[in-house]
Amino acid sequence: xxxxxxxxxxxxxxxxxxxxxxxxxxxxxxxxxxxxxxxxxxxxxxxxxxxxxxxxxxxxxxxxxxxxxxxxxxxxxxxxxxxxxxxxxxxxxxxxxxxxxxxxxxxxxxxxxxxxxxxxxxxxxxxxxxxxxxxxxxxxxxxxxxxxxxxxxxxxxxxxxxxxxxxxxxxxxxxxxxxxxxxxxxxxxxxxxxxxxxxxxxxxxxxxxxxxxxxxxxxxxxxxxxxxxxxxxxxxxxxxxxxxxxxxxxxxxxxxxxxxxxxxxxxxxxxxxxxxxxxxxxxxxxxxxxxxxxxxxxxxxxxxxx
Numbered sequence: 001x002x003x004x005x006x007x008x009x010x011x012x013x014x015x016x017x018x019x020x021x022x023x024x025x026x027x028x029x030x031x032x033x034x035x036x037x038x039x040x041x042x043x044x045x046x047x048x049x050x051x052x053x054x055x056x057x058x059x060x061x062x063x064x065x066x067x068x069x070x071x072x073x074x075x076x077x078x079x080x081x082x083x084x085x086x087x088x089x090x091x092x093x094x095x096x097x098x099x100x101x102x103x104x105x106x107x108x109x110x111x112x113x114x115x116x117x118x119x120x121x122x123x124x125x126x127x128x129x130x131x132x133x134x135x136x137x138x139x140x141x142x143x144x145x146x147x148x149x150x151x152x153x154x155x156x157x158x159x160x161x162x163x164x165x166x167x168x169x170x171x172x173x174x175x176x177x178x179x180x181x182x183x184x185x186x187x188x189x190x191x192x193x194x195x196x197x198x199x200x201x202x203x204x205x206x207x208x209x210x211x212x213x214x215x216x217x218x219x220x221x222x223x224x225x226x227x228x229x230x231x232x233x234x235x236x237x238x239x240x241x242x243x244x245x246x247x248x249x250x251x252x253x254x255x256x257x258x259x260x261x262x263x264x265x266x267x268x269x270x271x272x273x274x275x276x277x278x279x280x281x282x283x284x285x286x287x288x289x290x291x292x293x294x295x296x297x298x299x300x301x302x303x304x305x306x
Contacts, residue, residue: 012111014168015118020160023119026292027126058082059279062216093149094128095187096121096137096159097180099198102170104225110288113225114167117197119291120223121163124195127295129156136187137162140180141173146187177202181210190217200224200267200284208274215279222282223294224271230264231286233257 010016058071061081071082098121104114111119121137128135129152137159138146147162149155177198184194194214203222214220235252251257268284275282283294 010111010115012107012115014112015115015164017160017164020118020122020163021157023122023291024126024156026123027130057085059085062212065216091151092128092131092133093187093189093192094124094133094135095149095184095192095194096124096135097177097184097194097196097198098137098139098163098166099177099180099196099202100139100166100171100174101177101199101202102174103199103201104167105170107227107287108229109227109286113199113227113287116285116287116289116291117223117225118163118167120285120294121195121197122160123292123295125156125159127298128193129153133193135159138180138183138187139166139171140175140177140183141171142175142179143173144171146183149187176205178206178210181206181214185214188214188218193219194221196220196222198222198224200226200271203271203275204267208278211275211278211280219298220280221294221297222271222275222280224268224282224284226264226268226284226286228286228288231268233260 010019058074059082061070061075061083065083069084071084074082098117104117105112107113107115125135132151134149134151135155136147136149147158150158177196181196188194203224211220233251235257236250238249238251240247240249249256249260251260272282272284281297283297285291285294
């Protein structure tokens, strides 16, 4: 029986609205944002990749950047053209893109990858609301409209409801992550935060050229959902059912084990290596890890594995 002081949680197979709402307490433990430069009321200053008045950081120049903001000192020092980014005081959009590929509805420890995706997104939603952002969510669909941006608890609950619907079972239609990112590009405004929840194979199916344009004007974070069986399978015969037939894989055999690793962990490792070079922050989040484990990645440009 669950202790009365413990947050509600589901069975690990399907996310519940109660457990996603309870994750608000996790977001509240994150340090609050800094106040605006003049200490006025209203949306707090956000460390966003927008064009404001206060310098935030520099990154490599990409086509379309304003040449007036070239960081000449860093350009001369590194030998590569860099541009300056600035902080902006405004209500930011935090947009979640939810991959609903069939491979996410699976798990062997604690919870399905789909449930972990919903929980990690809920942590992001409550963090965004606490920081004064508007939140929105969409997935790869030609027929289902995005949940439109809104602020406050009402906006959060709309997003959480979508997470419960989408991650309780595979939707009848999944047009893919490429379609979802096309929809996202139409919603995003300079300085937005984009969180992509994805199976690593969905990321691998995208051309790497998609990411620099997104990362140039937005903060982009990708969470790769993984499972312990994928990363560390047992060294034994592992039975599966495929097309009504029983198949056994001998994962004690070195060749079989390497092929297994290439299939499941190869896309994860390639994403962890390649996305940061495109300006994207990426984190591999296993199903049995704390759902908020990725939060320290916000504000850092590096890849991490949990």
